[in-house]
Amino acid sequence: MNTFWKAVAQAKQETGADIQTLLSDPARDFTVSQGDVIFDYRKTAMTQAARTTLLAAAEAVVPAARAAMFNGQPINDTEGRAVLHTALRAGPDAEIHVDGADIMPGIRATLDRMGAFADQVRSGAFTGAGGKITDVLNIGIGGSDLGPAMATLALAPFADGPRVHFVSNVDGADFADKTRGLNPATTLVIVASKTFTTIETMTNAATAKAWMADVPNLDAQFVALSTADDKVAAFGIPPERMFGFEDWVGGRYSMWGPIGLSLMLAIGPERFEAMLAGARAMDDHFRTAPLAQNMPVILALVGIWHHQVCGFPTRAVLPYDNRLARLPAYLQQLEMESNGKRVTMDGQNSEGVTGPVVWGEPGTNGQHAFYQLIHQGTTPVPCEFMIAARGHEPDLDHHHRLLIANCLAQSEALMRGRSLEEARAIMAAKGFEDPEQDRQARHRVFPGNRPSTTLIYPQLTPEVLGQIVALYEHRVFVEGVMLGINSFDQWGVELGKELATALGPLVDGADASTKDASTQALLLQLRAWRGD
Numbered sequence: 001m002n003t004f005w006k007a008v009a010q011a012k013q014e015t016g017a018d019i020q021t022l023l024s025d026p027a028r029d030f031t032v033s034q035g036d037v038i039f040d041y042r043k044t045a046m047t048q049a050a051r052t053t054l055l056a057a058a059e060a061v062v063p064a065a066r067a068a069m070f071n072g073q074p075i076n077d078t079e080g081r082a083v084l085h086t087a088l089r090a091g092p093d094a095e096i097h098v099d100g101a102d103i104m105p106g107i108r109a110t111l112d113r114m115g116a117f118a119d120q121v122r123s124g125a126f127t128g129a130g131g132k133i134t135d136v137l138n139i140g141i142g143g144s145d146l147g148p149a150m151a152t153l154a155l156a157p158f159a160d161g162p163r164v165h166f167v168s169n170v171d172g173a174d175f176a177d178k179t180r181g182l183n184p185a186t187t188l189v190i191v192a193s194k195t196f197t198t199i200e201t202m203t204n205a206a207t208a209k210a211w212m213a214d215v216p217n218l219d220a221q222f223v224a225l226s227t228a229d230d231k232v233a234a235f236g237i238p239p240e241r242m243f244g245f246e247d248w249v250g251g252r253y254s255m256w257g258p259i260g261l262s263l264m265l266a267i268g269p270e271r272f273e274a275m276l277a278g279a280r281a282m283d284d285h286f287r288t289a290p291l292a293q294n295m296p297v298i299l300a301l302v303g304i305w306h307h308q309v310c311g312f313p314t315r316a317v318l319p320y321d322n323r324l325a326r327l328p329a330y331l332q333q334l335e336m337e338s339n340g341k342r343v344t345m346d347g348q349n350s351e352g353v354t355g356p357v358v359w360g361e362p363g364t365n366g367q368h369a370f371y372q373l374i375h376q377g378t379t380p381v382p383c384e385f386m387i388a389a390r391g392h393e394p395d396l397d398h399h400h401r402l403l404i405a406n407c408l409a410q411s412e413a414l415m416r417g418r419s420l421e422e423a424r425a426i427m428a429a430k431g432f433e434d435p436e437q438d439r440q441a442r443h444r445v446f447p448g449n450r451p452s453t454t455l456i457y458p459q460l461t462p463e464v465l466g467q468i469v470a471l472y473e474h475r476v477f478v479e480g481v482m483l484g485i486n487s488f489d490q491w492g493v494e495l496g497k498e499l500a501t502a503l504g505p506l507v508d509g510a511d512a513s514t515k516d517a518s519t520q521a522l523l524l525q526l527r528a529w530r531g532d
Ligand SMILES: O=P(O)(O)OC[C@H]1O[C@](O)(CO)[C@@H](O)[C@@H]1O
Pocket: 141, 142, 143, 144, 192, 193, 194, 195, 196, 197, 198, 201, 251, 252, 337, 490, 493
């Protein structure tokens, strides 16, 4: 058993504590803050001893791995790549070397070009065939969609540029629904793809060209965000409208650079810079804060406590912030594509479970849907609540007060629960007598002692969003390092892609007899219904 799994085994001895009892210990100050963000993990059953054990396991591996990442060493060693999304938001004076060359001048130059282009589009100096650009169509998928889509919705109160629409799914419904009502002559199309080979994106990009067929000089309204200059050129987009990045930026970590262009068009370069500054502040904190007060490290340890130590299979992300509606989906890719792996860096099977299932929805909507299971189901779900002190609608502040009350009520209810005695008293007050009183009361018992954490911030601004997203990125990194896995490759998406390519001709009618019985039968029926 390696050091990490020994620490997990040791921490297991600490499970089963009562959260409310732990909470009554004033010495257990389980909060950590950085910049505008405070993370409270007091409503978990993690003990001081368990935290000490997990911190020691983190001390053994995190500082060296963290230095290797920030210094540009090729830590993504199944692809031979450095991992430097942090360089995209490094300050103007930073110097970061890859293969002996400082990459920062190139990053700043691209950011400046993006800013100049965004200013031109937003001011109307750059026009489409029909005049000022009114709409932007961002065509991309996975990391080339989720980051900018999540952030554009999150920062909607700051959006004063063209409207931005995100097309990701190869399902034609996505393209059709997002372009309905748009004027092709005043729409800017951004083709966002690190590789410029992703079938969904390239299919949608070709469809966009067809959709714009009547626009004179339509190619002038296309922009590319990619690492693949040659493929971009072959598609017909010239270098002046390509914003490039390098392979040391992973797709799901790429919203800070060119892939964030659609967001920059919506909110403007200054606010985009503010988001970068927020992320940079979290980077600095992650690099320098002692691990016991290091917010990403603490989030990671709480995650490990719940998943590896306590054995809870999933983690719910529950922003009480409607504009963070896409955050759970964004975090699903960030966490599950990064740490959903079975094999460790040394090529061996992991000694235990790796990344959990991550899911969620904004509150309060989730309360009226799946919270039933969270409160009374058989498997505890660690909940990560998040909420701002203020919304962006001063006239509707009474809504926000209700939102805060609901958020805090949920974590309190999960922790306190309701005993059988309390439930019986309620039913007695309603006039029930045994045995019906007992039967009815049992349905109204909440087991309680269910863990949650709460992240709070003053208001969802570009700076705060930058801090929150960088916080989660580093949390995923720390979890990956402790689990001994490479968080930066994604071989698990390949097989399905290969098989889809092979199945294409079969959908069109080619002989399917080499396929298994189920696939053959499904294909034949679908082909029959299609009638082609
Ligand atoms: O930006 P690209 O190269 O089109 O890739 C899109 C997405 O596809 C994936 O490779 C998974 O299939 C993601 O990692 C990536 O974010």
